[in-house]
Amino acid sequence: MPVEQLTDRVTLKHPKGATAEILHYGATVISWKSSDVTGGEPLERLFVSSKASLDGSKPVRGGIPIVFPAFGAPELPQFSNLKQHGYARSSTWRFTSLLVDNDSNVSVKFSLGPTADVKAVFNFPVSLEYVVTLSERKLGTDLHVTNHSDTDVLQFQALFHNYIRAPANDVKISPLTGKNYFDKTEATAEARVTPKLERRKGVDVQKYTDSVYVDGGQVYDVTWPQGGIQIKTEGLKDVVVWNPQETAGKAIGDMEDGGWEKYVCVEPGHVRGYITLPVGESWIGRQILRSG
Numbered sequence: 001m002p003v004e005q006l007t008d009r010v011t012l013k014h015p016k017g018a019t020a021e022i023l024h025y026g027a028t029v030i031s032w033k034s035s036d037v038t039g040g041e042p043l044e045r046l047f048v049s050s051k052a053s054l055d056g057s058k059p060v061r062g063g064i065p066i067v068f069p070a071f072g073a074p075e076l077p078q079f080s081n082l083k084q085h086g087y088a089r090s091s092t093w094r095f096t097s098l099l100v101d102n103d104s105n106v107s108v109k110f111s112l113g114p115t116a117d118v119k120a121v122f123n124f125p126v127s128l129e130y131v132v133t134l135s136e137r138k139l140g141t142d143l144h145v146t147n148h149s150d151t152d153v154l155q156f157q158a159l160f161h162n163y164i165r166a167p168a169n170d171v172k173i174s175p176l177t178g179k180n181y182f183d184k185t186e187a188t189a190e191a192r193v194t195p196k197l198e199r200r201k202g203v204d205v206q207k208y209t210d211s212v213y214v215d216g217g218q219v220y221d222v223t224w225p226q227g228g229i230q231i232k233t234e235g236l237k238d239v240v241v242w243n244p245q246e247t248a249g250k251a252i253g254d255m256e257d258g259g260w261e262k263y264v265c266v267e268p269g270h271v272r273g274y275i276t277l278p279v280g281e282s283w284i285g286r287q288i289l290r291s292g
């Protein structure tokens, strides 16, 4: 049985051993197990803090939360009732359908319409669909956004907040050389909006890192001595690299002690500027993670 439905989640099982678990809450992927190129036992590829709440009381500290319609602290007036990173990660989605189930792929769809809870924080006729596809060594996530308004364009940002399980202090992320980024760890507002030029061949997170790369290149290799994950994206021009390290990590209530040593967030998104979606149209942002 490749798809199992539990009360709060859906689990996917690939015939070659890979698995994934997706909570209804936030449609958050909380586990992806996949083997590397040599085969062997599938390994957990995502980090979820042992202190994370999985009961729908707050966004999951780990896995792949979906950021929509605003990244970070909302800035546009129409987002004034939203919390940091928007409502998608803190809403309960509906498991809609099993789309594909064959020897190569298992694929499921979740939906989130403008429910009363959503309208209370964002009153716009927008619906979201999220397709998660598991194959032998890959996990795909596609976010579909549809503007149902007859009169108004929809402005939004979107991002996949991947917590990649990895020895954080040994990780390198590439190729980002020559890209501009905004450094959110800078002390002053002026420094935070002044672009920096990335000169490193492999970006590390050995110190507190919160960088927004603009037009990042859409394919990212996250590597460490014993392994790696490749991320390929479509429709998501930017990428955020985040690791709080100890001082900022200890200030996060639902972060387990030392959790910052166990992951790096590499988050493809469209987060500088906004996507403008015309009346009646749909947009798709997609990523494929591949275990190395």
Ligand SMILES: O=P(O)(O)OC[C@H]1O[C@@H](O)[C@H](O)[C@@H](O)[C@@H]1O
Pocket (backbone or CB within 6 Å): 059, 072, 084, 085, 161, 184, 210, 211, 240, 242, 267
């Ligand atoms: O604590 P949250 O809301 O899940 O956010 C975690 C981090 O998410 C990252 O995407 C942001 O760039 C960081 O600034 C932020 O701290």
